[in-house]
Amino acid sequence: MTQCWQCREPVQGPVCAGCGAIQPPPPHPDLFAILGMSPSFVIDRKAVDKAWRAASRKVHPDRFAGASAVQRRMALQWTAHLNRARKVIRDETQRAWYLATGSERPSEGANKQPDPAFLEEVFELNMLRAEDPEAAILRAGELQGTEQARLAALFAAQEKGGSLDAVPAILNRLNYLSTVISGGHE
Amino acid sequence: MANIGIDLGTTNSLVAVVMGQTPRVLLDDDGRSMTPSAVRYTGAKQADGSDAPPMIGWDALDNAVDHAETTLTSVKRFMGRSLDEARKVAEELHYTLAEGEGHDVVRIQAGDKVVTPVEVSAWILRLLYMRANECLMAEPTGVVITVPAYFDDAQRQATRDAGKLAGMNVLRLLNEPTAAALAYGLQENSQGTYAVFDLGGGTFDISVLELTEGVFQVLSTAGDTRLGGDDFDRELAKLILSKAGIENAKGSVLRAAMEAAEQAKRDLTAGEIAAISVELGGQSVQMQITRAEFNDLIRPIAERTLKSCKQALADAEMEPADMDGVVLVGGSTRVPLVREIVEEFFGQKPLSNLDPDKVVALGAALQADILTGSSELSDDLLLMDVVPLSLGVETMGGVVERLIWRSSPIPVTASETFTTQVDGQNAVDLHVLQGERELAKDNRSLARFKLKGIPDMPAGLPRVKVTFTVDADGILSVSATEQYTKTHAEIEVQPSYGLSDDEIENMLESAIDNAESDVDQRLLIEARVEAQQVLAVVDKSVKADVDLLGGNETQVISQVSDALREACESDDRKRIQELTTKLDEVTAPFAQRRIERDLKLALEGQDALQVLDVLDRTVKAAEDAAN
Numbered sequence: 001m002t003q004c005w006q007c008r009e010p011v012q013g014p015v016c017a018g019c020g021a022i023q024p025p026p027p028h029p030d031l032f033a034i035l036g037m038s039p040s041f042v043i044d045r046k047a048v049d050k051a052w053r054a055a056s057r058k059v060h061p062d063r064f065a066g067a068s069a070v071q072r073r074m075a076l077q078w079t080a081h082l083n084r085a086r087k088v089i090r091d092e093t094q095r096a097w098y099l100a101t102g103s104e105r106p107s108e109g110a111n112k113q114p115d116p117a118f119l120e121e122v123f124e125l126n127m128l129r130a131e132d133p134e135a136a137i138l139r140a141g142e143l144q145g146t147e148q149a150r151l152a153a154l155f156a157a158q159e160k161g162g163s164l165d166a167v168p169a170i171l172n173r174l175n176y177l178s179t180v181i182s183g184g185h186e
Numbered sequence: 187m188a189n190i191g192i193d194l195g196t197t198n199s200l201v202a203v204v205m206g207q208t209p210r211v212l213l214d215d216d217g218r219s220m221t222p223s224a225v226r227y228t229g230a231k232q233a234d235g236s237d238a239p240p241m242i243g244w245d246a247l248d249n250a251v252d253h254a255e256t257t258l259t260s261v262k263r264f265m266g267r268s269l270d271e272a273r274k275v276a277e278e279l280h281y282t283l284a285e286g287e288g289h290d291v292v293r294i295q296a297g298d299k300v301v302t303p304v305e306v307s308a309w310i311l312r313l314l315y316m317r318a319n320e321c322l323m324a325e326p327t328g329v330v331i332t333v334p335a336y337f338d339d340a341q342r343q344a345t346r347d348a349g350k351l352a353g354m355n356v357l358r359l360l361n362e363p364t365a366a367a368l369a370y371g372l373q374e375n376s377q378g379t380y381a382v383f384d385l386g387g388g389t390f391d392i393s394v395l396e397l398t399e400g401v402f403q404v405l406s407t408a409g410d411t412r413l414g415g416d417d418f419d420r421e422l423a424k425l426i427l428s429k430a431g432i433e434n435a436k437g438s439v440l441r442a443a444m445e446a447a448e449q450a451k452r453d454l455t456a457g458e459i460a461a462i463s464v465e466l467g468g469q470s471v472q473m474q475i476t477r478a479e480f481n482d483l484i485r486p487i488a489e490r491t492l493k494s495c496k497q498a499l500a501d502a503e504m505e506p507a508d509m510d511g512v513v514l515v516g517g518s519t520r521v522p523l524v525r526e527i528v529e530e531f532f533g534q535k536p537l538s539n540l541d542p543d544k545v546v547a548l549g550a551a552l553q554a555d556i557l558t559g560s561s562e563l564s565d566d567l568l569l570m571d572v573v574p575l576s577l578g579v580e581t582m583g584g585v586v587e588r589l590i591w592r593s594s595p596i597p598v599t600a601s602e603t604f605t606t607q608v609d610g611q612n613a614v615d616l617h618v619l620q621g622e623r624e625l626a627k628d629n630r631s632l633a634r635f636k637l638k639g640i641p642d643m644p645a646g647l648p649r650v651k652v653t654f655t656v657d658a659d660g661i662l663s664v665s666a667t668e669q670y671t672k673t674h675a676e677i678e679v680q681p682s683y684g685l686s687d688d689e690i691e692n693m694l695e696s697a698i699d700n701a702e703s704d705v706d707q708r709l710l711i712e713a714r715v716e717a718q719q720v721l722a723v724v725d726k727s728v729k730a731d732v733d734l735l736g737g738n739e740t741q742v743i744s745q746v747s748d749a750l751r752e753a754c755e756s757d758d759r760k761r762i763q764e765l766t767t768k769l770d771e772v773t774a775p776f777a778q779r780r781i782e783r784d785l786k787l788a789l790e791g792q793d794a795l796q797v798l799d800v801l802d803r804t805v806k807a808a809e810d811a812a813n
Contacts, residue, residue: 053398057568061597061658065328065357065557076657080599087594 014059014078022064022074031085031098041099041155045090052086093171096151100167114172125180140180147174189357189558190318190326191365191550194307194333194345196262196414197387198517199223200544201314202551203322207562209369209551211544212314212321214243220543221313222247225306226257227296237299242313254437255282256297260388260416264292264303265348266340307348315354328357330554332546334384334391335361335407336574338620339632339662346661357557359659363393364402364569365549366515369540372397373567378510379405381498383528383536384546385491386516388414392495394502394509403570406501406593408494415451415518418484422447422475425483426462430471439467446471454480455520481523488523492531501593512536517543570595573656580617580626589654592622596660601653603669604637609645613638616652618664637666713762714754720766721747724773727780734779742772 004011006021015022032039035051057063059078064071088094088104097105114122121143129136151170158164191209193200198220202211211219226246230238240246246257264272272283272292284293284300293300311331318326333345342359349356363382367373372380377398384391391409395402423443427435435443446464453460454477462473499506512528514536519525528536540548553569555561572595578588579602589600604614614637621629640648649669656662724747728735735743750765 049398053568056570057566060568060570062358062557062568063559066559076597076655077599079658080597080655083595083598 022059022067022071022078024074025077025081029081029085031081031088034081035085035089037089039099041096041152041158043089043095048086048089052082055082093174096155096167097171099155100164114169114176118173118176122176122180129180137181140177144174144177144181147177188322188324188326189328189330189554190315190322191330191360191547191552191554192311192314192332193362193365193547193550194262194311194331194348195223195386195546196260196389197223197416198543199310199314200547201318202544202547203318203326204551204555204561209548209555211547212317214317216244218244221310222259223262223307223310224257224259225261225309226253227299227301228256229297229299240309242309252438254441258294258296258301258306261294261303261306263388263411264294265307266338266342266344267292267303269293304344304348304351307345308351311348311352311354315352326354328355328554328557330358330360330550330557331356332360332362332365332550334389334409334411335363335393335404335571336389336391336409336411337660338575338630339577339656339660340630341411342660346659358553359661360550360553360569361393361404361407361571362515362546363391363395363407363513364404364571365547365553366513366545367395367397367402367549368552368567368569369545369549370513370537372511372513373402373563379502379504379508380511380513381495381509381532382513382515383491383495383519384409384515385518385524386414387416387518388412390414390491390494392491392498394498394504402568403595404572404593405504406498407572407574408498408501410490410494413487413490415516415521417487418451418518418521419444419447421483421487422450422480425475426464426471426473427466429473430466430469432466432469435466442466450475451480451521455522477522484521484523488521488527491524492527495531506532509534513545514538514542515545571658571660572596573598573660575620575630576622577632577654577656577662578619578629579652580619584626586619586621586624586626586629590656596656597658599653599655601651604650604652605646606640606643606648607645610642611645611648612640612642614640614650618654618662632662633664635664640668641670643670710757710759710762713759713766717750717754717762717766720769721750724769727773727777731776731780731783734783735776739772739776743769743776746772 002011002023003009004016004019004021005023007016007019009016009018011017011023013023014025030039035048035055037043037048037051056079059075059082061072061075061079064075067075084104088098094105097103125136125140128139147170151167151174154162154164154166154170188203190201190203193202200211200219200221202209204210213219214221221243224243224246226241228238228241232238241248247259269283269286269292282295284295286293291302293302294306315326315329329349331345331349333342337345345359346356362384366382366384367380372378372395378396380395380397382391382393382395384393389409389411390413391407393407394405396405397403423440423446426443426446427433427440432439432443442464443466446462450460450462454475457477459474459476460480462471462475464471495506499508509532512532512534514525514528519528519536519538519542525536525538552561552563556563556567558564572593573590574592576588576592577590577600578586581587587602589602590598604616606614616635616637617626618632618635619626619629620632623629637650637652640650647670650666651669652664652666654662654664724743728740728743732740746765746769750762750769753761753765756762
């Protein structure tokens with residue numbers, strides 16, 4: 001339990017129940033927790049939006065239009081966290097990465113090369129794409145389906161104590177495959 | 187205590203306030219709700235030789251035909267735009283742009299005076315603010331100003347600057363379609379998706395809004411900042427002018443033709459045929475036009491709106507039939523052809539029971555009231571907007587790396603890490619862009635930043651984390667930190683098209699009516715306080731170290747001090763500042779001698795603490811001098 005910076009009363013959550021002051025947001029909040037959700041790979045997008053709206057209503061800068069500049073600044077930071085949380089959690093790839101690594105998706109350069117066998121597969125897909133784009137996209141789609149199923153299986157196994165170590169590698173492959181499908185353009 | 191809402195439009199502007207529970211548009215002395223967004227610079231002087239305030243609104247438009255060159259209208263089109271961009275649209279307008287570099291802020295030549303769109307807008311805002319002040323018999327606490335949802339960062343910033351220049355407390359910039367949805371009370375339906383079709387005088391906006399459990403969210407926006415009812419008038423004016431055999435009409439002839447065209451457009455809203463009768467440069471033109479002919483003439487322009495409609499729907503991943511309602515905003519939606527096109531596209535009759543000219547102002551007043559925190563709606567309503575255009579930075583090879591994507595809810599932050607290319611490099615150049623194109627040159631340049639103060643390190647080692655923040659108004663700010671040393675990198679902001687703080691400051695100083703304004707008062711007080719601080723220090727040291735004063739120093743110092751004391755009694759801020767600087771200058775050698783003696787005395791006494799203290803002061807003095 002922390003103290004409200006303004007009235008020194010104990011405070012829980014982003015807004016002090018006593019004096020109504022917004023509290024400084026943590027620099028790296030848990031993205032599920034700030035939406036009031038438990039971490040989970042399986043989500044209901046509508047439920048995420050509902051949680052996001054409810055949380056936003058409490059901390060949006062408009063709620064603090066008449067408050068000091070400091071409080072408006074904090075409200076902006078809180079709301080920016082909420083908007084980021086919604087974005088990450090709604091997106092399957094970003095959500096998986098976040099759950100597996102505890103961080104948001106790193107920049108492209110940080111990705112490791114996938115295993116040689118898979119790289120060969122991608123190379124062949126690109127060759128095929130030049131001759132028969134439809135067949136290539138179909139094949140890439142199949143591979144995508146396989147990887148997605150593996151991803152879901154890993155998260156399901158996690159509940160029974162399974163490891164998520166393989167998640168980044170799968171996400172990396174999915175990234176390669178979506179590049180093939182979009183024709184090399186990101 | 188009341189907050190007001192202002193619809194700062196391209197052609198007309200309005201001010202509204204919530205009275206009781208109901209938003210009302212405030213009328214002028216002649217009972218009119220709309221004020222033309224027009225300002226005429228007369229060139230007249232006041233008794234003291236300064237420029238007289240310009241004519242604003244209806245006054246500005248009186249005899250506009252005879253003063254076309256100095257009557258500024260539609261300046262909203264130039265808000266936050268560069269001279270290069272403005273030149274493209276200026277050809278069709280009747281006033282001239284001042285010379286300058288292509289990337290400069292637009293400046294308009296109004297007779298002898300050169301003014302910016304921000305200054306012109308500030309005059310319009312002042313007029314509306316004064317009207318609210320009179321109606322409420324109290325100064326409004328805060329103001330909500332509406333902007334097209336499609337406005338980019340520079341345009342929003344310019345609008346905020348105009349409010350600042352007019353001396354207002356701008357609480358929030360509100361997207362016009364969101365304001366319209368609020369005015370229609372669509373939140374009462376609690377759930378639904380709506381399209382807001384806003385065709386004003388000079389801008390077109392289409393927005394898809396989602397309303398869920400009291401939260402308004404703009405799902406997508408698209409539009410065209412160069413499409414509006416003025417274009418209908420222009421098209422018809424061209425026809426009238428060609429009938430009269432006039433080519434390349436300019437100034438008063440063009441204005442007369444435009445006025446005749448606008449009248450005919452109004453006549454054709456209710457009637458099937460309009461008679462046009464106008465004097466053009468001594469030539470009398472008589473003609474008739476039917477609604478069908480008019481429709482054929484404007485159809486290509488009216489149908490340009492659909493391109494944006496399709497874009498907005500695609501961005502929201504929706505079909506026209508998914509809309510639970512379509513709201514019409516803007517006087518140009520009265521044009522029957524526009525209604526036909528909208529109805530056909532969305533497959534339903536649009537909502538139009540509120541006056542399309544007033545909806546935005548009414549919504550702005552409601553939002554202003556919500557922001558007081560005491561409105562009935564305050565607790566359960568929240569207006570959530572999105573970034574209208576993606577934001578990114580230019581990377582190697584002139585490619586854009588996007589950091590914040592179009593349609594992300596705001597406020598939003600994004601970070602990116604940059605490094606150096608050369609050993610010991612102390613600064614990194616950054617180019618911030620807004621737009622959806624892949625190459626930097628095809629997007630709109632927002633600002634160029636120089637990240638300075640990076641510590642000496644081998645190339646590639648510094649990690650400068652740059653954080654972009656878009657606030658609830660859609661305005662971007664940037665901060666940067668070097669990650670290893672945690673030094674906060676200094677950022678030099680060079681707005682590509684906006685106005686820098688210095689420019690705003692200069693305008694504040696030159697604004698005619700602000701002799702009594704808060705800003706001037708504040709600057710004067712600050713100048714006086716600073717002068718008195720300097721005077722106190724000088725008095726004290728002259729008494730303490732009188733033996734260090736040589737030659738005529740005592741006389742000079744006391745002369746300047748007396749002059750400064752006298753200036754402080756007056757309201758002449760410039761003189762106070764000049765004399766404060768002068769007093770600093772004439773006492774500088776004396777101050778230096780005092781420090782030297784203190785140091786010598788301390789060293790002789792071998793009082794280590796005292797020595798440190800004096801050294802500390804010396805360093806500080808040197809730093810102050812360097813600044």
